[in-house]
Amino acid sequence: xxxxxxxxxxxxxxxxxxxxxxxxxxxxNKNGKEAKSQIPKGKSTGSKEAVSxxxxxxxxxxxxxxxELSEKDFGSISEIDNFxxxxxxxxxxxxxxxxxxxxxxxxxxxxxxxxxxxxxxxxLKGEFFKNEAGSTPPHIFANMINGGEHAENxxxxxxxxxxxxxxxxxxxxxxxxxxxYNNLKxxxxxxxxxxxxxxxxxAGFCVxxxxxxxxxxxxxxxxxxNFSESDFKLATDIAGNSFYKDGKYTIDxxxxxxxxxxxxxKSLFEKxxxxxxxxxxxxxxxxxxxxxxKNSLSCEKIIVGDDLTTTNKKEIEKNKEKIxxxxxxxxxxxxxxxxMEAIKTAHKNNIKTIISHRSGETxxxxxxxxxxxxxxxxxxxxxxxxxxxxxxxxxxxxYT
Ligand code: PGA
Ligand code: ZN
Numbered sequence: 132x133x134x135x136x137x138x139x140x141x142x143x144x145x146x147x148x149x150x151x152x153x154x155x156x157x158x159x160n161k162n163g164k165e166a167k168s169q170i171p172k173g174k175s176t177g178s179k180e181a182v183s184x185x186x187x188x189x190x191x192x193x194x195x196x197x198x199e200l201s202e203k204d205f206g207s208i209s210e211i212d213n214f215x216x217x218x219x220x221x222x223x224x225x226x227x228x229x230x231x232x233x234x235x236x237x238x239x240x241x242x243x244x245x246x247x248x249x250x251x252x253x254x255l256k257g258e259f260f261k262n263e264a265g266s267t268p269p270h271i272f273a274n275m276i277n278g279g280e281h282a283e284n285x286x287x288x289x290x291x292x293x294x295x296x297x298x299x300x301x302x303x304x305x306x307x308x309x310x311x312y313n314n315l316k317x318x319x320x321x322x323x324x325x326x327x328x329x330x331x332x333x334a335g336f337c338v339x340x341x342x343x344x345x346x347x348x349x350x351x352x353x354x355x356x357n358f359s360e361s362d363f364k365l366a367t368d369i370a371g372n373s374f375y376k377d378g379k380y381t382i383d384x385x386x387x388x389x390x391x392x393x394x395x396x397k398s399l400f401e402k403x404x405x406x407x408x409x410x411x412x413x414x415x416x417x418x419x420x421x422x423x424x425k426n427s428l429s430c431e432k433i434i435v436g437d438d439l440t441t442t443n444k445k446e447i448e449k450n451k452e453k454i455x456x457x458x459x460x461x462x463x464x465x466x467x468x469x470x471m472e473a474i475k476t477a478h479k480n481n482i483k484t485i486i487s488h489r490s491g492e493t494x495x496x497x498x499x500x501x502x503x504x505x506x507x508x509x510x511x512x513x514x515x516x517x518x519x520x521x522x523x524x525x526x527x528x529x530y531t
Contacts, residue, residue: 134204134205136161136204137161137197139197140158140193141157142155142156142234144186147171148492149174152186153169153230154169154230155168155169156168156193156237158238164245166239168233168234168237170462171460171462171488171493171495175281175373177372177463179441179446180462180463181224181229181464182228182229184230185230192231199218205239208240211239212466212469213468215235219232233467251497251500252504255467258471259474260505267506268304269297269507269509270297270509270510271301272487272509272511272512273512273515274334274368274511274513275335275336276335276338277330277332277335277337278343279374280370281335283337284340285339285343286340286343289368290333290410291335291347292365292367292511293363294509300530300531301530305523305526307363309515310358311358312515312516314353315336315349316328319338330517335514347406354405364406364408365406366406366408366409367406367408368411370410370437372411372438375417380392380414382395389419389420393420393427396424408456409433409434411438411439415439421436421454425454432455434453434454435454435455435456435483437457439453440457440458443464443473444476448480454482455482456483457473457477457483458511459484459486459507460498461498471501483509484509485507485510486498486511488511494521496525498522499526503529510522512526
C-alpha cells in the first residue's frame with residue numbers, strides 16, 4: 132500500500148455537549164480524500180494531562196506542522212504520532228496542544244482505514260493488538276447520577292454509575308439501561324417532589340439528596356426491586372481531587388484525613404453490596420491512601436486510576452501496585468499511539484482498562500473503536516440519553 136501524504140490540515144471551532152469551544156480536525160491527503168475527528172474536553176482533570184490549547188493555537192500550529200510535513204509520508208499511525216511527539220518535544224504537548232495532536236492522530240488513522248477499506252477499530256487492532264484474541268463487548272459504565280464538579284447539587288462524589296453486563300449483547304444491555312434510566316427518573320421525582328429532574332454534564336440526573344451516600348442506596352434498591360442483579364452492578368467515580376484541600380477531604384461538611392477516608396470507603400463497600408468499582412477515591416498525589424484502600428478490600432473490588440494515571444504508560448507503571456483498573460482517555464495523552472501504549476502497560480500488569488468519554492463530548496465515537504481494538508474490560512459512556520446515545524449506537528454497530 133502507498134504511504135499517506137498529508138496535503139492539508141483544516142481546523143474548525145465547534146461546541147461540545149457543554150456548549151464550550153473545542154476543535155475539529157480534517158486531514159486531506161494528496162488524492163484529496165478527507166478524514167475528520169472531533170476532540171472532547173474534560174472539566175475534572177488530572178494535573179499530568181496533555182494540555183488543550185484551543186482553536187486559535189491549533190490553527191497556528193497546524194500551519195507549522197504542515198510545513199514540517201511537506202514531502203513526508205507515513206505508512207502507520209505510530210509513524211505520524213512519533214513525528215508529532217518529537218516535533219512537540221514536551222511531556223504534556225504544551226507546544227503543539229494535545230487537542231491538535233490527537234485530532235491529527237485520529238484523522239490520520241481514519242485516512243488509513245479508508246485506504247485499506249477497513250473500520251477504524253480494525254486498523255487500530257492491526258497495528259497495535261494484532262496478536263490479541265477476538266473481542267467480547269465491554270461492560271458499559273453508565274453514570275446515572277451526577278455530582279461533584281459535573282452537577283449543581285450537594286453530592287460530593289462525581290459519578291454514581293450503573294454497570295451493565297453485555298453477555299447477552301450490546302442491544303440488550305442498552306435496552307436494560309434505558310429502562311433503568313426512565314425508572315430512576317420516576318423514583319427521583321417521587322423522592323424529591325420535583326416534576327422535572329435536571330441533568331448534569333454527562334446526562335445523568337442532577338438532584339440533591341440526603342447525603343453523598345444516598346444515591347448508592349437509591350440505585351441499589353431499584354436494581355434489587357425492579358431489575359436483575361445478574362444484569363447490573365454499581366461503580367463510582369469519586370474524583371477525589373475535587374474535594375481535597377491541604378491534606379483534608381470534605382464530604383457532607385465533615386472532614387476526613389486519608390486513613391479515615393479509607394475506613395469510610397471500606398464501610399461503604401460493606402453497606403452497598405453491588406458496589407464493585409471505585410475510581411480516583413483520593414487526590415492524585417495521595418498514592419499511599421490508594422495502596423491502603425486496595426490492601427483493605429477483597430480482590431474482586433476494582434480500584435481505578437484516572438487523574439492518578441492520566442493515560443500515561445509511565446504513571447500506570449509507577450502506580451501499578453495501587454490500582455486494578457485504569458481509565459483510558461486519549462485526550463489525556465494526545466496521540467493514539469501513546470493511548471495504545473498505556474493500554475498495553477495496563478494489560479501487562481493485569482490492570483483492567485475502561486475506555487472513557489469526557490464530560491464535554493462531541494459526536495465523535497473513536498473511543499468505542501479503541502475499546503473494540505484493544506478488547507477493553509469496559510467503556511464509560513454516560514447513560515443512554517442526550518448526546519451520549521451516539522456512543523451506544525456506535526457500540527451496537529461495531530459489535531454486531
Ligand atoms: P472529565 O470527568 O471528563 O470532566 O475530566 C470525567 C472523569 O473524571 O472521569
Ligand atoms: Zn474520573
